[in-house]
Amino acid sequence: MPDRTSGLLPPEAARLLDREWKLLVAGKLTPAARGRTYARVSPYTESVIAHVPDGDAGDVDAAARAAADARATWREIPAAERARLVLELADAIEAHGEELALLDTADAGSPITNSRFDVATALAQLRLFAGLALELKGTTVPASTGLHVTVREPAGVVARIVPYNHPLMFACKIAAPLVAGNPTILKPPEAAPLSALRLAELAAGIFPPGVLSVVVGDGPAVPDALVRHRHVRRIGFIGSEPTGRAIQRAAAETGVKDVSLELGGKNAMVVFGDADLRAAAEGAVSGMNFTWSGQSCGSNSRLLVQREIHDELVERVVRIIEGRRIGDPFDEGTEQGTMINRAQYDKSLAYIDLAVREGATVVTGGGRPAGLDHGLFVAPTVFTGVHPSSRIAQEEVFGPLLSVIPFDDEAEAVRIANGVPYGLTASVWTADVSRAHRVAHAFESGFVWINGSSRHFPNVPFGGVKGSGVGREESLEELLGYTELKAINILF
Secondary structure, three states, X not given: OOOOOOOOOOHHHHHHHOOOOOEEEOOEEEOOOOOOEEEEXXXXXXXEEEEEEOOOHHHHHHHHHHHHHHHHHHHHOOHHHHHHHHHHHHHHHHHOHHHHHXXXXXXXXXXXXXXXXXXXXXXXXHXXXXXXXXXXXXXXXXXXXXXXXXXXXXXXXXXXXXXXXXXXXXXXXXXXXXHOOOOEEEEOOOOOOHHHHHHHHHHOOOOOOOOEEEOOOOOOHHHHXXXXXXXXXXXXXXXXXXXXXXXXXXXXXXXXXXXXXXXXXOOEEEEOOOOOHHHHHHHHHHHOOHHHOOOOOOOOOEEEEEHHHHHHHHHHHHHHHHOOOEOOOOOOOOOEOOOOOHHXXXXXXXXXXXXXXXXOEEEEOOOOOOOOOOOOOOOOEEEEOOOOOOHHHHOOOOXXXXXXXXXXXXXXXXXXXXXXXXXXXXXXXXXXHHHHHHHHHHOOOOEEEEOOOOOOOXXXXXXXEEOOEEOOEOOHHHHHHOEEEEEEEEOO
């Protein structure tokens, strides 16, 4: 592959990439056990920017054994001290925040402003769970004889398997299991592992050996070995619904293991005729996460609009989209970057063709943006004339494709919104308070916004129902999910 990196990556990013990348296993930074590496291709430069350790089941076994050995020591360290070490990691990330943002932009193609936002969100996440450490408490239960008390105990070795769309932010999903007292093995996305491997370097001197390992490999060998390993007792996965189901099956084959899954979404944003159309149009664009090229499980990729305002809202949405800046992700003014890799790029283009064959009309976008001769860019695309049962309205694309679907009344809006296999998020836009509450309660989804879209809030549970997963994250519920509840009876 020709090297076209020169002149495309800023010098400060190129310098960060010029290093030997290593795994973190048993407290030591190390190459993959078999010495293999794989090439990371930037979706912006379309050239190789790094060679990353290609771990396998042997690396997983070494990490899991070290974690099992560290379990007794780590669980006995007071929760407040575990939290202090997590805060120390947060401080190290903050001190190196700009380089971590540059790595994510080089690796995943997200605009640099997005990557900085992800660093800030990662810090908030680490500090949130450190602050919740003393909530790991039980209760007392009166009994006819004696007294019952409950205690929260660490669950055991945890595998945290995370995706590529927010690399550093998702890498910091180690926070809850670590604070809860569980040695944790992080499996970063093979498509964007660099910031997680840099995190491993920062963490190497903070935690006792075996408490945190970071193992990545190109392909299914590492996650499969993690899910099946006899020492792994809890699995936290973020990713696609088919992969989530495969993890559930594999985990069940090797023991009774607790699995939390945050999976895909085909999320509905429902706009009624009395809504503030200016705010709704802005919410539709921001909620679709075009700035991440639509690569978000929470994107409101179905815009359901009451028929009487359909044309006006579509016009407003298109006007906003066509004024956005797509291109060099290192440019401070860029508002949309690239797809993660060629497969996702091709998938988005294929769904555009499919939508048209199904009868939809492309109002804006519809392919590669004009004037960009390199990089995996897909223009933000809006379809009208989308039938609720069509594939473009039923299947998660994970690309910058927004389907607009008209409806006539509240009952039809709810029926269309719930008529997909997913149930992650939804939003309702209306000036009618009673209708807002009725519709919010009628949605089959784990998170609902009223007159808002796609914002996350510290310590507010996030997760889905139906094909969008099980369990809740970003909250006390996540922390408690990495514990076992034990009841103790005291006779007197």
